[in-house]
């Protein structure tokens with residue numbers, strides 16, 4: 429079976445899948461999304477690429493950007509980062525406030541909203557031009573110079589960002605936010621508003637499958653040990669209170685966003701992105717998870733099992 433046949437098989441299996449979920453409505457700009465979009469894009473270690481469905485259309489990556497901002501902040505401040513944010517799974521929804529008060533304004537991990545807001549605070553403190561520097565970083569990883577923030581999405585989220593305001597104010601009261609709360613939150617909303625296609629996403633995350641090296645430029649983004657840290661955080665925290673189930677079903681480190689995107693990596697082998705805007709009750713793409721579950725089952729690729737039988741998969 430080659431990859432195109434595998435994608436075809438996934439598509440056939442998904443035909444009867446009716447738990448498509450609902451597009452995010454709490455951010456008005458996302459409520460207009462078309463739940464029938466579906467794309468899957470694979471980039472392999474050898475540089476082969478395989479597309480299926482709507483893989484060229486940019487969509488709002490939302491919380492997937494939290495991994496990229498984490499990587500950028502980690503590069504800038506190193507292990508000092510862990511004084512401000514933890515690395516434990518929260519077992520709670522991405523926007524839950526409850527633990528934050530008990531744990532004195534230190535978010536459980538950098539992939540829930542509170543943690544990502546602290547990361548934004550760090551980036552603002554460290555960078556002279558955080559907006560420009562960050563988008564440049566993302567463009568270099570993706571190889572796509574046209575990747576942009578979408579102002580309309582950021583503004584739409586700001587208009588009704590009551591809960592994120594609650595997060596940042598609570599953390600400020602505990603002394604875990606250094607900068608002006610509005611300045612930090614604006615940056616956070618912009619990071620969430622970045623748009624990418626499945627193709628961009630799979631390419632962007634390839635460095636995490638390559639031990640920290642950007643395969644497009646051969647530049648080292650992270651050391652192998654730092655890459656381990658980011659991938660472990662994705663595995664344990666990337667899907668919030670569904671992280672266990674994602675590991676159970678798919679078996680790869682990954683990250684989701686409420687725009688319906690998911691990206692997952694298999695170290696030394698591939699990066700895969702999927703997009704289906706319908707979300708389940710945990711805010712993760714419902715069909716996206718199912719598609720990845722089928723993919724890793726057919727290819728026998730997951731970080732817990734024996735090495736897959738890749739040589740039995742032909743290229744093209």
Ligand SMILES: NC(=O)CC[C@H](N)C(=O)O
Nearest residue numbers: 490491522541620685686
């Ligand atoms: N899980 C997500 O993608 C959430 C991101 C969204 N911008 C928020 O702050 O709620």
